[in-house]
Amino acid sequence: MTLLRTHNLTVRYGNKEALTSLSLDIDAGVIGLLGPNGAGKSTLLKTLLGFLEPSRGSAEVLGLPIGKSGAALRQRLGYFPERPVFVPGLSSIETVALAGEIGGLARGDALARAHEVLWFAGLGEARYRLVEEFSTGMQQRTKLAMSLVHDPDFVLLDEPTSGLDPVGRRQMLDLVRQIGERGVSVLLSTHLLHDVESVCDSVVLLDKGKLALHGKLSELKQQPGWVYEIRVREDEPGTFRKALAESGLLIEEGRDGQLRITLEERPTRFLFELARASGAEIRHLRRFERSLEEQFLSAVDRDAPRDS
Amino acid sequence: MPLHDLSYQRFEGGRTEQLARSLAIARMTTSLLLKRRSFLLLLCACWIPVIARAAQIYVARYVPQASEFVTVTARLWQEFLTQQVEYLPVLLVALYAGAGAISTDLSSGAFVAYLSKPISRFDYFLGKAIPVFLAILVVTLVPALALFGVYLSVANDFGVLETAPLLPLSVIAYSLWIGLYFTVFVLAISCLSRSGRVAGAGFVALALGSGIVLSGMMAALRLPSPPASLSMIGATIDSAHVFFGNVSSGDTPYLSIVAMTSLMLLSAFVLRRRLGSAEVAS
Amino acid sequence: MSVIALEAVSRWYGNVLGLSRVSLEFEPGVTALLGPNGAGKSTLLKLVTGLLRPSAGTVSVLGEAPFANPTIYARLGLVPEEEEFRARVSAVDWLEYLLRLHGFGEADAAARARKALSEVGLDSAAETRVTTFSRGMKQRLRIAQAVAHDPDILVFDEPLTGLDPVGRRDVIDSIRRWGSQGKTVLVSSHILHEVELMTREVVLMNAGKVMASGNIHEIRRLMEAHPHRILITTPDPKRLATRLIDQDGLHSISFSEERSQVELETQEPDRFYALLTELVLDDAATIHEISSPDDNLEAVFHYLVGK
Numbered sequence: 001m002t003l004l005r006t007h008n009l010t011v012r013y014g015n016k017e018a019l020t021s022l023s024l025d026i027d028a029g030v031i032g033l034l035g036p037n038g039a040g041k042s043t044l045l046k047t048l049l050g051f052l053e054p055s056r057g058s059a060e061v062l063g064l065p066i067g068k069s070g071a072a073l074r075q076r077l078g079y080f081p082e083r084p085v086f087v088p089g090l091s092s093i094e095t096v097a098l099a100g101e102i103g104g105l106a107r108g109d110a111l112a113r114a115h116e117v118l119w120f121a122g123l124g125e126a127r128y129r130l131v132e133e134f135s136t137g138m139q140q141r142t143k144l145a146m147s148l149v150h151d152p153d154f155v156l157l158d159e160p161t162s163g164l165d166p167v168g169r170r171q172m173l174d175l176v177r178q179i180g181e182r183g184v185s186v187l188l189s190t191h192l193l194h195d196v197e198s199v200c201d202s203v204v205l206l207d208k209g210k211l212a213l214h215g216k217l218s219e220l221k222q223q224p225g226w227v228y229e230i231r232v233r234e235d236e237p238g239t240f241r242k243a244l245a246e247s248g249l250l251i252e253e254g255r256d257g258q259l260r261i262t263l264e265e266r267p268t269r270f271l272f273e274l275a276r277a278s279g280a281e282i283r284h285l286r287r288f289e290r291s292l293e294e295q296f297l298s299a300v301d302r303d304a305p306r307d308s
Numbered sequence: 309m310p311l312h313d314l315s316y317q318r319f320e321g322g323r324t325e326q327l328a329r330s331l332a333i334a335r336m337t338t339s340l341l342l343k344r345r346s347f348l349l350l351l352c353a354c355w356i357p358v359i360a361r362a363a364q365i366y367v368a369r370y371v372p373q374a375s376e377f378v379t380v381t382a383r384l385w386q387e388f389l390t391q392q393v394e395y396l397p398v399l400l401v402a403l404y405a406g407a408g409a410i411s412t413d414l415s416s417g418a419f420v421a422y423l424s425k426p427i428s429r430f431d432y433f434l435g436k437a438i439p440v441f442l443a444i445l446v447v448t449l450v451p452a453l454a455l456f457g458v459y460l461s462v463a464n465d466f467g468v469l470e471t472a473p474l475l476p477l478s479v480i481a482y483s484l485w486i487g488l489y490f491t492v493f494v495l496a497i498s499c500l501s502r503s504g505r506v507a508g509a510g511f512v513a514l515a516l517g518s519g520i521v522l523s524g525m526m527a528a529l530r531l532p533s534p535p536a537s538l539s540m541i542g543a544t545i546d547s548a549h550v551f552f553g554n555v556s557s558g559d560t561p562y563l564s565i566v567a568m569t570s571l572m573l574l575s576a577f578v579l580r581r582r583l584g585s586a587e588v589a590s
Numbered sequence: 591m592s593v594i595a596l597e598a599v600s601r602w603y604g605n606v607l608g609l610s611r612v613s614l615e616f617e618p619g620v621t622a623l624l625g626p627n628g629a630g631k632s633t634l635l636k637l638v639t640g641l642l643r644p645s646a647g648t649v650s651v652l653g654e655a656p657f658a659n660p661t662i663y664a665r666l667g668l669v670p671e672e673e674e675f676r677a678r679v680s681a682v683d684w685l686e687y688l689l690r691l692h693g694f695g696e697a698d699a700a701a702r703a704r705k706a707l708s709e710v711g712l713d714s715a716a717e718t719r720v721t722t723f724s725r726g727m728k729q730r731l732r733i734a735q736a737v738a739h740d741p742d743i744l745v746f747d748e749p750l751t752g753l754d755p756v757g758r759r760d761v762i763d764s765i766r767r768w769g770s771q772g773k774t775v776l777v778s779s780h781i782l783h784e785v786e787l788m789t790r791e792v793v794l795m796n797a798g799k800v801m802a803s804g805n806i807h808e809i810r811r812l813m814e815a816h817p818h819r820i821l822i823t824t825p826d827p828k829r830l831a832t833r834l835i836d837q838d839g840l841h842s843i844s845f846s847e848e849r850s851q852v853e854l855e856t857q858e859p860d861r862f863y864a865l866l867t868e869l870v871l872d873d874a875a876t877i878h879e880i881s882s883p884d885d886n887l888e889a890v891f892h893y894l895v896g897k
Contacts, residue, residue, distance in 0.1 A: 034755070036754040051420075072426070073426075074424060079420075081421065081424070084417055085417035086417065087336070088340075090336070090340070099425065101324075102332055102426075103329075104323040104324050104425075106321070116317065120315070120317075135627065150319075151318055164780065165627045168627075191758065255786075255787070267879075272877075276867060276871065281863050281864060282880060285878075286881045287879060296755050297759060300756065
């Protein structure tokens with residue numbers, strides 16, 4: 001099912017072209033939106049929400065054209081802005097309930113739903129406290145609840161894990177995953193490629209207002225051939241590597257002290273024999289996947305001057 | 309006994325009309341205002357002239373000796389309303405309720421959060437305008453109607469209303485006019501700054517300053533004092549003559565109406581441009 | 591003697607605990623400071639950089655107490671978490687000015703300022719006014735500012751904040767480089783997999799205390815409360831599971847035909863890996879993949895900090 005389709009979408013922001021003839025066709029799911037600073041990620045989100053008007057081209061979200069559909073489209077969209085959001089003097093539950101009412105829920109429904117989504121977001125008893133006094137983590141949870149309270153079919157999350165500690169980050173990503181499992185599509189805009197690797201099905205990479213890369217994460221990560229990462233525990237460091245080299249295998253340095261070797265087929269007892277013969281023990285052996293970072297860095301123009 | 313699923317759930321209920329969404333913003337803004345004791349005190353202070361006027365009505369009826377210089381005519385209502393403007397209650401209430409109304413939303417990020425919901429920018433404006441408008445009516449229309457109540461309860465005839473049957477309509481129309489004028493203007497100032505204080509200072513400077521600076525300049529140049537229509541407060545007072553049907557006693561009442569309408573259109577233009585611009589939505 | 595040594599250091603803010611009886615030593619190379627918000631990382635960094643005085647215990651940096659000690663400041667570079675640049679000057683003027691404050695001569699300061707800017711990739715923005723910089727550029731400038739006087743000790747508080755993936759990669763590479771050049775580098779960060787790219791030496795903190803310090807894999811080995819999880823991919827998981835089940839030292843074992851996987855937990859990984867090699871070599875078991883999903887920083891962090 002098509003979630004988002006743009007055709008030659010051009011959007012100016014200030015006096016600069018932030019999106020240039022962008023044509024996209026994205027299926028429903030949890031999608032990572034990536035790009036260096038100034039690539040046009042935020043501009044895309046704001047255009048979908050109707051905050052910015054395209055100067056050329058068109059876009060359709062959930063089958064509705066942007067711009068004209070305005071409120072009808074936003075009824076089905078949820079937005080998690082990057083910057084903090086609070087209404088001075090309102091507690092978390094009041095803020096989320098208000099967002100629900102503005103989102104079209106009757107007052108009683110809005111309050112009940114606000115409690116439900118705040119519970120889901122993990123805010124617990126803190127929901128009766130003022131949002132302006134919250135820690136970053138609790139503010140992010142409130143924002144998530146605000147973006148979900150009117151039950152959107154598609155949520156746009158702008159850096160939802162920024163400012164969170166490892167525990168908070170893991171929980172936030174877990175929430176994103178759960179939303180996706182309920183059939184809500186997610187566009188996750190972030191600088192943290194690892195977040196995308198852990199929750200997204202597909203990736204859209206923008207660079208300088210243009211599409212640089214788009215595809216399913218599993219396909220992007222696939223490395224052709226039988227390349228494996230291997231780590232051993234050995235009595236004398238370097239022996240195993242030497243033995244591998246002597247047997248004529250292609251070896252590269254991998255991450256975290258691992259070696260990357262290219263085999264002709266799946267690993268066989270040969271590797272284990274080699275290890276034993278050189279006084280080593282295989283501790284890690286895994287098919288190598290290309291990292292998103294590697295692809296990101298090769299797809300974008302690294303030397304371009306960046307602003308914003 | 310069933311097992312309940314506590315994970316993320318979709319919502320099955322119905323949706324409200326567009327207007328209900330503006331009203332939600334208006335209700336929340338109003339309740340936040342009413343939580344502030346200083347605002348309630350301000351409203352009370354703004355009712356002091358009402359007590360004086362009620363006393364005037366009472367004295368005119370029950371103290372025969374005073375009837376020569378204390379009378380009750382249609383003029384009382386016009387004077388009461390224009391004095392609510394001249395002695396600043398309307399201005400202070402608009403300042404308190406309106407100056408920060410949009411600027412705080414811009415600085416706290418609430419504006420972006422509201423606009424990402426299924427409402428238009430006009431719905432948002434409406435939600436912000438209703439509380440300011442109502443607050444102004446609380447110190448104009450409501451006390452003016454209350455004075456009718458006092459008058460009817462102490463007078464044994466309908467004297468004033470017999471001579472001026474349209475007086476209640478004049479009172480209502482003029483109050484709504486003042487309310488609209490100051491609401492639109494203060495919100496236009498509010499949307500121009502992210503700081504409620506700056507917006508408040510700007511509002512006071514323009515509302516009071518326009519008259520003071522102009523008269524000062526004219527006096528310094530030894531010119532006759534300027535027409536009322538050129539100052540905000542002057543124009544508001546002057547325009548009352550049109551509503552109360554005594555145009556001849558005004559300065560340039562029709563011109564004042566035109567000046568006020570122009571300022572409202574300008575304010576509406578500013579609001580439209582600013583609330584629709586990309587920069588406030590970031 | 592260690593470059594940096596803390597001995598039973600405590601620090602309170604009124605009643606609030608920042609750091610509680612911490613003893614640590616830092617050697618040249620990169621060490622990461624990890625922990626949830628409020629764990630005491632920033633307090634520790636401020637004590638080391640002499641911005642705070644310990645409430646109890648002693649801090650020694652290069653053999654001296656760092657608090658209000660200009661000699662130490664000259665050999666130390668700090669990248670604070672967020673700090674606004676208010677000066678309406680260009681990036682290169684700003685750095686030159688700071689270097690002059692450090693006592694460098696005019697020509698020397700100019701050369702060093704240029705060098706530091708190029709090290710963080712800001713060459714093209716050298717003449718641009720600092721106040722117009724983006725968040726990412728400001729972060730790069732903060733780093734240039736910390737390294738311009740070529741200090742022996744570098745302290746980074748969340749150095750990747752606000753950077754895009756290109757910037758993150760550049761900064762991670764720089765940090766590794768400075769570490770391998772023999773500088774003592776302390777980094778606090780919340781993004782654990784990025785920490786893994788910088789170093790394997792970590793200090794894990796929680797509630798003002800040090801919970802563990804050292805090599806991440808060594809720390810994992812010492813955590814006996816959490817048996818090691820090991821995943822094995824094999825064409826015949828049922829057979830492998832059957833072969834393993836009567837072995838000692840295994841906590842649990844499960845297999846999935848569908849995913850061709852055997853998952854097990856063991857308290858004695860060393861013994862298990864030896865056994866696995868024997869099974870392959872002497873019992874003709876076929877094994878395609880071996881991995882240990884909880885032998886990484888992410889898993890160690892969550893085991894130790896909990897929640």
